[in-house]
Amino acid sequence: MADIRLRSIEKMYGETAALCGIDLDIRDGEFLTLVGPSGCGKSTLLRIIAGLEEQTRGEVEIDGKSVNKIRASKRDLAMVFQSYALYPHLTVWQNMITPLRLRDLSSLERMPFIGRFVPGQRDKVKSLHTLAGETAHTLKLEQLLHRKPGQLSGGQRQRVALGRAMVRKPRAFLMDEPLSNLDAALRVHMRAELAELHRNLKTTFIYVTHDQAEALTMSDRIAIMIDGEIIQLGTPDEIYKNPRDRRVAEFVGSPKINILSGDVDESGNVSIMGNHTGIRIRKRIKKVHLGIRPEHFRLVNGNGATDSWPFHVTYKENLGSDFYLHGHLNGSKNRIITRAAPDEVGRITIGETVKVRARQGKPMVFCDNDCRIDVMQEAGYGSA
Ligand SMILES: Nc1ncnc2c1ncn2[C@@H]1O[C@H](COP(=O)(O)OP(=O)(O)O)[C@@H](O)[C@H]1O
Ligand SMILES: [Mg+2]
Numbered sequence: 001m002a003d004i005r006l007r008s009i010e011k012m013y014g015e016t017a018a019l020c021g022i023d024l025d026i027r028d029g030e031f032l033t034l035v036g037p038s039g040c041g042k043s044t045l046l047r048i049i050a051g052l053e054e055q056t057r058g059e060v061e062i063d064g065k066s067v068n069k070i071r072a073s074k075r076d077l078a079m080v081f082q083s084y085a086l087y088p089h090l091t092v093w094q095n096m097i098t099p100l101r102l103r104d105l106s107s108l109e110r111m112p113f114i115g116r117f118v119p120g121q122r123d124k125v126k127s128l129h130t131l132a133g134e135t136a137h138t139l140k141l142e143q144l145l146h147r148k149p150g151q152l153s154g155g156q157r158q159r160v161a162l163g164r165a166m167v168r169k170p171r172a173f174l175m176d177e178p179l180s181n182l183d184a185a186l187r188v189h190m191r192a193e194l195a196e197l198h199r200n201l202k203t204t205f206i207y208v209t210h211d212q213a214e215a216l217t218m219s220d221r222i223a224i225m226i227d228g229e230i231i232q233l234g235t236p237d238e239i240y241k242n243p244r245d246r247r248v249a250e251f252v253g254s255p256k257i258n259i260l261s262g263d264v265d266e267s268g269n270v271s272i273m274g275n276h277t278g279i280r281i282r283k284r285i286k287k288v289h290l291g292i293r294p295e296h297f298r299l300v301n302g303n304g305a306t307d308s309w310p311f312h313v314t315y316k317e318n319l320g321s322d323f324y325l326h327g328h329l330n331g332s333k334n335r336i337i338t339r340a341a342p343d344e345v346g347r348i349t350i351g352e353t354v355k356v357r358a359r360q361g362k363p364m365v366f367c368d369n370d371c372r373i374d375v376m377q378e379a380g381y382g383s384a
Helices: 042-050 092-104 121-138 154-166 184-201 212-218 236-241 246-251
Strands: 004-013 016-026 031-035 057-062 077-081 172-176 204-209 221-226 229-234 258-264 269-272 275-280 287-292 297-300 309-318 323-329 336-340 353-358 364-366
Touching (some): 031 042, 031 212, 042 172, 042 204, 092 121, 092 154, 121 154, 184 204, 184 212, 204 212, 221 236, 221 246, 229 236, 246 364
Parallel strands (some): 031 204, 031 221
Antiparallel strands (some): 004 016, 004 057, 258 269, 258 287, 269 275, 309 323, 323 336
């Protein structure tokens, strides 16, 4: 068990800053995910926590003690990589038991024949075997113990890599994109397994991924990293519903949030392509960007509705339970995607122009430098 604190961590590679002052408190037993686009510094940060890389400035503390001077092998953290890093010539069982033997038995105790005559060695070996056996059971590896990594599927190999980390009972698990070598279906399955494993072990997990869906589904909290900085930290729900920055809003959610450019009049009223939005801002600027998630559009019936926007449908994407309508607002080239129920879209044909509006209170407003702007909404607008 461990809480891990990062204080003003900076990392320079020559002149290039990979991390620009990271402050983060990871709570004991928490599943915290570092998520962000490739190259934003996730792996560098994880490797600094693990002690595999040295920070240029800043402090890593584990359970209240600085570990800056403590090397990786003494930090008692387990790292799980995308590449599994299993010994190919050893069986699953040997892969799991070897790190334990190396850690807990002296070189004399490990020797063939002679080792077993060292007093106490047998009991030690027995307890290592019990531990490895329990781990194999937890990870459903019992049927595979005699196989070598080459005879396993990707998902099975990943479970063995986890098992090898688990047997050491580390203070925390550090995982760098552990599922990215697996096919899509297996990735979804392993997400559920990892989340369950975390619930059972109650150990701190720090998980790195560029996949926002992985981050949203498994984590207690998510830290969104962009260009070497954490730009938002929060629960998956907070990050999705209340992004404080346009880059966060665009990074989480699939399909991506729609961004529409809006014009602001002297009174602060926002319109898009000349259409009334019911949104007013206090900030004195002329242009804003409106972020509307696909599920926050509504199809509007009838031609009489004044507070709705003409939407030209170019493609209907059928997902069974839902449809995504692709298209653009009349007069705009920006492609937007709206979600609708199958019974609503049955009568809509491609090429048709329908009426849509955003659900009340849902559009987010961003300024040119990506920051979120507070909005005032007209009462009653778009509430139907
Ligand atoms: N050993 C290195 N030498 C120089 N630059 C590096 C090194 N490792 C990483 N970088 C750079 O640091 C930045 C962050 O890399 P990384 O932490 O691997 O990103 P991520 O894991 O988020 O994809 C990138 O711009 C990368 O090119
Ligand atoms: Mg990486």
